[in-house]
Amino acid sequence: MSTSSIIDIPKKAGDKDQLGIEAYKNGLTNFIDSAQTPLTIAIQGEWGSGKTSLMNAIKHDLCDSNSKFHGIWINTWEYSLLTDEYTTMTNIIQGIIASVISELSKDKNQDLQALKSKAVNFFKAATRGATKFGANALTAGVAGDATDAFFESTEKQSSLRDLHSELQEQINISVEKNKDIKGFLFFIDDLDRINPPVAVQILELLKNIFDLENCIFILAIDYEVVVKGLEPKFGKKTTENEREFRSFFEKIIQLPFTMPIGQYRVNDLIIDNLIKLQYFNDGELTPEISDVIVDISNLTVGSNPRAIKRLLNSLSLVRSIMLAVENESKPTAFEQLINIGVFSIQIAYPLLFRVLERYPDFTAWNDEVMETFKLKTIDADLKEKLSKNEYFDEEWEQVLYQLCQRENFLSNRAMQISRLFNTLKIRIESNATDEANDSQDVTLLDVMTNAIQIASVTSYDTNIEESKVKEIHKSGFLKGLRERIKTSLLEQAVTKNIKMLYQQKAVKSNLTFLIEKENHKYRLDLSVHTSAKEYRIQARYGCWYFVKARHSNFESNLEESEAKAVKAKERFEGMLLKMDVLSKELPDNYYLNHYVLTNDKHNTIVATMNVTTPNAWGFIKDEQALEIYLDKLIKFLETVDDIKIVGW
Structure with missing residues (x-):
């Protein structure tokens, strides 16, 4: 018999020994x-x-x-x-x-x-x-x-x-x-x-x-x-x-x-109750997924039955909300698994959840996060020591280490917390490799943003680092934006010989269009973000597999023979020149940006066009503002025309 909640009352005589302590x-x-x-x-x-x-x-x-x-x-x-x-x-x-x-x-x-x-x-x-x-x-x-x-x-x-x-x-x-x-x-x-x-x-x-x-x-x-x-x-x-x-x-x-x-058999408590809650669809809860779930639990809520039951009830609640709100499609097994990870962080490590709310892409944590959360600068000796540890050798992991020093509880668990974040990173990247050209949200930023937005409905942490403008329902806003611009955007793209498709099944944290170039498709993701005083509407273009990441330094990868053969450096620098030209004609509340990521042993090029506004809903209802936005969006796509996979 299915249920929507797990009651947190002491075990009665005769109940199943789910912890294995008989x-x-x-x-x-x-x-x-x-x-x-x-x-x-x-x-x-x-x-x-x-x-x-x-x-x-x-x-x-x-x-x-x-x-x-x-x-x-x-x-x-x-x-x-x-x-x-x-x-x-x-x-x-x-x-x-x-x-x-x-x-x-x-x-x-x-x-x-x-x-x-x-x-x-x-x-x-x-x-x-x-x-x-x-x-x-x-x-x-x-x-x-x-x-x-x-x-x-x-x-x-x-x-x-x-x-x-x-x-x-x-x-x-x-x-x-x-x-x-x-x-x-x-x-x-x-x-x-x-x-x-x-x-x-x-x-x-x-x-x-x-x-x-x-x-x-x-x-x-x-x-x-x-x-x-x-x-x-x-x-x-x-x-x-x-x-x-x-x-x-x-x-x-x-x-x-x-x-x-330490001897509790939490596997039964978690897995049996996930089945009871019908959290996964039939056939989705494989032994591999079960092992990952138990591993996440061990790295966060541990073996505490009360914390595990709170996690299970939170997951059941948000699944019900997702089914009610996102009636276009059911949440996938992958989404449900990431939700488990994010909710576990919310329950076990509230400070880290607050950081994720502000900076969902934890692999991009840098000096800005250090400054925002007033973390101590990592001295040279500590940096060298951390660089020799597989759990703290990357910049974002070192920021995570410093965050953990804010609390003794986190400090004592810094290594297992890094393991947890890397587990999520690996699962997200693996999923993204399989679905890179799909219209669904696959990047670490998008996947984490979706999960964190969902998890916020069960948060009771009142420790706020900074005030923000009124929170916005991202899916609802993006659906409204879709109604206002989709037809015009597709039509204008045709006039510029940009082959654009819209095949998205469900809008969550991104409104996604596909740009088709030769034999490959590239994502154009439109999203909305909140900050202290304004909203930011971002258009993000991404090209996976631009060059092989043989080195940690992108410039060195551009000098490799394979990159030279496809003129990767010339095309990348050409994009930068075009972006510089476009930046000079953009309105004051627009700006461009770009960055390089590493996915599946290749460099991914990401370019963004951002619009800031004090009123997001007012922006998409303003005909003149939308006309300017569509014009600049098409020009933005022209700047990244040469950012594509060549030679495959």
């Missing part, structure tokens, strides 16, 4: 089943790593199906809502005791009156401390150690000892009367969702109140949360005081269990 669950369950008490276990892992799912499975095996233990489940996050830290702790302790009494009350013959009375006495004393704690917090402006408020008076210490003793007695009676029950399992969830200092104080309370025989506490909390919670007491963790942090943790926790994220 053996770890069984091992921990068997350990708990035969463990001596009292015992406290910390299940550690980052948010979304499956801690709650694991505890659910343990509770099912030991408390629900076999009933070897009484199971008590406490969600600390629910108890902390709209309360101060003292009230949070009081509520949690009350919740635990109330749950224990509820379980013990199932035996109608067990007398719990003394336990209830001592619990009431304890909380009366605790309530009187709450007023003092609140006053201290207001007058001192510091939260303080709320646990002190529980134990600072002789009255509270006495009531605590009485409560602890009575709890132990009643639990022992229950276990002795029912030989099938081994004791109580307490599942304390979501400690890492509340304020870390409060979480640490809750740990201390649990140790003082519930360090009981026949009781095992299973806590969902990460060591890093404990570290943050102890910083008010010990200061920032250093190599000198790390032992103090570790000693506190070990005093509370007898057994740390870390979620085996």
